[in-house]
Amino acid sequence: MTSLDELLNTARDAAEIGARMMTTEAPGTVSAKGDRDYVTELDVRIQHAIQDYLHHAAPGIDFLGEEDGGGTLNDTTDYVWVLDPIDGTSNFSHGIPLCATSLALVHRGQPLIGVITAPFLDLRYYAVHGGGAYCNDKPIQCSSTTDLRRAIVSIGDYATGEGAAEKNERRFAVTRALAENVERVRMFGAASLDLAWVAEGRTDACVILSNKPWDMAAGVLINREANGNVSDLHGVKYTFRGKETVSACGVLLEAILAMLAV
Numbered sequence: 001m002t003s004l005d006e007l008l009n010t011a012r013d014a015a016e017i018g019a020r021m022m023t024t025e026a027p028g029t030v031s032a033k034g035d036r037d038y039v040t041e042l043d044v045r046i047q048h049a050i051q052d053y054l055h056h057a058a059p060g061i062d063f064l065g066e067e068d069g070g071g072t073l074n075d076t077t078d079y080v081w082v083l084d085p086i087d088g089t090s091n092f093s094h095g096i097p098l099c100a101t102s103l104a105l106v107h108r109g110q111p112l113i114g115v116i117t118a119p120f121l122d123l124r125y126y127a128v129h130g131g132g133a134y135c136n137d138k139p140i141q142c143s144s145t146t147d148l149r150r151a152i153v154s155i156g157d158y159a160t161g162e163g164a165a166e167k168n169e170r171r172f173a174v175t176r177a178l179a180e181n182v183e184r185v186r187m188f189g190a191a192s193l194d195l196a197w198v199a200e201g202r203t204d205a206c207v208i209l210s211n212k213p214w215d216m217a218a219g220v221l222i223n224r225e226a227n228g229n230v231s232d233l234h235g236v237k238y239t240f241r242g243k244e245t246v247s248a249c250g251v252l253l254e255a256i257l258a259m260l261a262v
Helices: 004-024 041-057 089-093 164-181 191-200 213-225 250-260
Strands: 030-034 037-040 062-065 080-087 100-107 110-118 123-128 133-135 152-155 184-186 205-208 229-231 245-248
Touching: 004 041, 004 080, 004 100, 004 110, 004 123, 037 041, 037 089, 041 062, 041 080, 041 100, 062 213, 080 089, 080 191, 080 213, 100 191, 100 213, 110 191, 110 213, 123 191, 123 213, 133 191, 133 213, 152 164, 152 191, 164 184, 164 250, 191 205, 191 213, 191 245, 205 250, 213 229, 213 245, 229 250, 245 250
Parallel strands: 062 080, 152 184, 152 205
Antiparallel strands: 030 037, 080 100, 100 110, 110 123, 123 133, 205 245, 229 245
C-alpha cells in the first residue's frame, strides 16, 4: 500500500478540489434532505469530483461520502476515505464563510489521515497519525487553558428533523450550563471547524451532541495530533459508535464533563 505520507499529499490535493470549486462555482439548486437540512448541487458535484480523483490517485481504497452513501464504516472496515464535501452547507449557501471540505482516511475505525480545508478563511489543516497537526504548514497545539471561566467553548448545531424537540432539550441544557460557567459560548455551524479550532487553540473546547463520521473523522485526528482529548459526554474515548463528540485539552475536558454531568 502507498505510504501514509503519500496518501496525505493525495488527501490534501483532493481537498483542494473542494476548495477551488467552493470559491469559483455557485451553489446551484438548494434541495431539502429533511426538515431544515439542505444540500446544494455543488455539494454533490464536489463529492463526485473528489471521489473520482481519489479513485484514480489511490485505487483500491473504499469511499464513504455524506451526500450519497457509498462505503461502510465500522471497527472492522479496512481503509476507507470519509468525505464531507461542504461541511457547513447552510453557511455556504447563505454566503457565510464558515464552511470547509473535510476528508479523512480511516482504518478499522481509527482515522489515520485528516484534512480540513476552509477556503474562504484561507485555512488548511492536516494531520497524519503520529506526525503532529498543522495549519497552513505550521505546527499547531490546543490551548493550555485550565479555568472554565477563561474558556471559549463552541457547540454543535441544534437538532432538526424527527425527534428534534426532544434532542434539543438536552442541547438547551448544555448551552445553559456552558453559558453560566465559561467565558463565552459560540456556534459556528461546521463541526470540522469546531474540532480544528480546538486543535489550533483558537477555542478551548467544543461540545457536539452528534457524531457523523464525515463531520468528525478528520477533526478527531487533527485534535489528537495537537495533544487534544476527544470523548463522549461520559468521558469514554471517542469512537464512531458514540452519540456525542467533546474535545478539549487536559484537565479542561474533565471540568466540562463534570459540569455537564450535573
